Amino acid sequence: MEPYGKMKARMEHFPAKNPNPVLSVEKDGTVLYSNEAAKPLLIEWGVEIGEKLPSRIGDIVEGALCRNRPEKMEIKVGKKVYLVTFQSLLEEECVNIYGFDISDQKVLEEKLRESEEKYRIVADNTFDWEFWEGPDGRFLYISPFCEPATGYAVREFMDNPDLLREIIHSDDRQAFLQYKHDASPGHHSDIEFRIITKDGEIRWFHHLCHPIFDGKGCYAGSRGSNRDITERKQEEQRVRRYNRILEGINWIFSNVVQAKTEEELGEACLSIALEVTGSEFGFIIEMGADGLLHDVAKSELAWERCRMYDGTGHLYLPRDYPVHGLYGSVIINGKSFFTNDPQSHPDSRGLPEGHPLLRSFLGVPLIQDGKTIGSIAVANREGGYNHEQQEDLEAIAPAVAQVLQRRKVEQERKLAEKELKVSELRFKALVQDLESGVVLIDAEGKFAIYNPALLQIFDISEQELEHMKIQDLNWDMWDVVDKDGNALRFESHPIQYARISRKPLKNQVIGVRRYSHEDWVWTLVSSEPLLNPDGSINIIICTFTDITQLKNTEDALKIANETLEEKVKERTAELEKAYISLKESEKGLAEAQRMAHIGKLQAGTKEQSRFMVIQRKKFLERPHPSWLHPI
Structure with a gap:
């Protein structure tokens, strides 16, 4: 048998980069060569180059050589199915194996x-x-x-x-x-x-x-x-036609991003209109605030030929048009129409000098929010226009109107963003030196603008706020309570309240425990949402005034008041007890005096009366509330 090295060299002419599996096998089933695409087959058969194929595959190889005709079989490898052909090469006493992926088939x-x-x-x-x-x-x-x-x-x-x-x-x-x-x-x-x-x-x-x-x-x-299946075939034809239109629409929308200017975008839209209708040239115009029609795009043929003479006899390219003629009829009536005899059409105003010959015309209005904002006009289709081309152009017209409007909206948005940045800079300068913390939170919950006082109050860095949203705040960093010291739920926070209810909240007292400082900071918080015309949130303005010192003073005063009240209660109780004792002494003295008056007192009673008088005098000399003074 030929050495493996020589076999490999002999196989160098095989297309290694062939996307389909290609193998070469000796008559005894030994694999001489395999390209990269054939590796799944080798894995399925459990062999490598230089090894023999399984007997069931080897039998097919032997049969292809014996019968000198191709043998075919289908082999499933994973999710793929290959149609494998065994082609005998009698002179070289080997078989080439060709595989084709027929999974889709x-x-x-x-x-x-x-x-x-x-x-x-x-x-x-x-x-x-x-x-x-x-x-x-x-x-x-x-x-x-x-x-x-x-x-x-x-x-x-x-x-x-x-x-x-x-x-x-x-x-x-x-x-x-x-x-x-x-x-x-x-x-x-x-x-x-x-x-x-x-x-x-x-x-x-x-x-x-x-x-x-x-x-x-x-x-x-x-x-x-x-x-x-006549109707189905007609429908298939319509589907092919609509697919062509959809491809054009998709291409138009893809150029919204790629086009750098409105002119480039208009040219992209016009090229699709010309392709879909098979027209020779055309243009896209829009109604301006001045009541004239202005070019958005004009085909190259029109640029080359559509030159007119001004009052001084010089050639120029027209850009602004009065609303009349065939194209004006589309704008005035807001309806599409075509004519294959433009010169005889009742709305025709003739052609100015330098204008290309007009053999046929098709115009479709561009409508946005029920209002005609412009039109697409194409001309000179071979064989003229019919309702099919009119329908095709009407199908892409909304996409053209939308992308042109989108481009304007995008330009307006960029201008608004520029003005917003200027406004933000002014706002930042305004709140920079305020003692109260100020933060602006956008519709997504991001901290758009904040001042140094806010960072200082809550001891948080700019880096921490830079990529954070209000809903991402980790409340484990702080204990948040209301004015009475009760835990404040996240949805009850002034900012969250404004986001959920879309209503302002004024002067809510909240306390925040900062673990980094092991202290409490008390703030007077107000939040107010600014809404878009549709009721959605544009931005939330929130202010935090540090009232920690005031809160601590109030708490100290409250404690002092509570202590004073307690001492007053204790002193009052003592006085009430002394008063009861005095009353009892006075009662005894009165009884003694009564007894002395009737001459029944003994010598000891006189001494007791003297003692009671002395005790009463001492009691009256002690300080006591005015309500205890004898009348």
């Missing part, structure tokens, strides 16, 4: 198979042009639907077996004859062709037939049906 075949199955089920229960053709080619049965389909009666087909072939369109007849020639008793197939009806009308039919066998298994001819 298999998918289509499967879809076609499913479609055919559904078609057969439906065909058995519909009034299509059904038939049974015997082995000799003569019709054994034809459904009555053949007459409304072709104009020919059942008897005419039964008497003339060649009638179907005769009424097939001459451009399709050879394909049908080849189809019949290639058909075999075990072959299922279909074909589409045109026929010419008895009235001379051209109609499309889908022809499907399959073999039938009798009870003994003998071939009994073919059964089939012819379905009128």
Whole structure:
């Protein structure tokens, strides 16, 4: 056997970059060569270059050499299906293996198979042009639907077996004859062709037939049906036409980004209009605030030829037009129209000197929000215009109007952004030195503008706020409470309240515990949303006034008041107790005096009375509230 190195050198002429699998195999099944695309096959077979193929594949290689004819098989590798051809090379005693990826074809075949199955089920229960053709080619049965389909009666087909072939369109007849020639008793197939009806009308039919066998298994001819698909074919033609229009529209929209100027964008739109309608030249114009029509784009032919003389006799390119003539009629009436005899049209104003000859004209208005803002005009289509070209141009007109309007909106947006930046700079300068913290939050929740006081109050850096949104704030960084010290829910925060309710909130007191400082900062917060005309949020302005010192003073005063009240309560209780004691002493003294008065007191009683008088005097000398003073 030839050494592997020599084998490899001999295979150098193989296209290594071929996108399809290519291998070369010795007659004994040894793999001599494989390109990159064939690696999935080698992996599927479990071999490498220099190794022998599995016996089942080796048998096919041997069979291809013995019979000297290609062998084919389908191999599934993962999600792909390859059609593999084994081509024998007798002189070199080897076999080349060529693979083709037919995955898409298999998918289509499967879809076609499913479609055919559904078609057969439906065909058995519909009034299509059904038939049974015997082995000799003569019709054994034809459904009555053949007459409304072709104009020919059942008897005419039964008497003339060649009638179907005769009424097939001459451009399709050879394909049908080849189809019949290639058909075999075990072959299922279909074909589409045109026929010419008895009235001379051209109609499309889908022809499907399959073999039938009798009870003994003998071939009994073919059964089939012819379905009128004229409308479907017309629809396919419309779809192809609409696809061409959609491609043009997509191309127009893609140029919105690429075009640097309105002129470039207009030229892109005009090129599509000329291509779709097959026109020689044209232009796009729009209505200006001055009541004149202004060029957006003009084809090169128009630029070259459409030069007119001014009052001094010099040539110039017209740019501003009064609203009259054929193009003016489109603007005035707001409707499309075409004419293949422009000179005879009642709205024609003739052609100025230098204008190209006008053989046909088609104009379509550009409408935005129900208002005509301009028009597309094309001219000189070979063979003139019809309603199909009018419909095609009308189909792309909204896209042209939209991209032109979008370009204007984009220009206005850029101008607004520029003015906004100037406004932002002014606002920043205004709030830069304020002692209160100020922040502007945009519709997305980003911190658009903020001043140093805000960073200082919450001890946060610009880097932390730069790429942060209000909804991204980590509340674990702080404890946030209301004025009474209760935890503040995120949705109750003044900024969130303004975002959700779209209403302002004034002078809400919140406390924030800054763990970085291990302290509390108290702020008086106000937030107000500025809304767009549609009610959506444009921006939220929020101010934070540091009232920490005031809050701490209030808290200290509250504590002092509570302490004072407690001491007053304690002192009052003492006085009330002393007062009760005094009352009891006075009661005893009064009793003693009464007893002395009636002469029943003893010597000891006199001493006790003296003691009670001394105690009363001491009590009265002590400080006490005015409400305890004896009257």
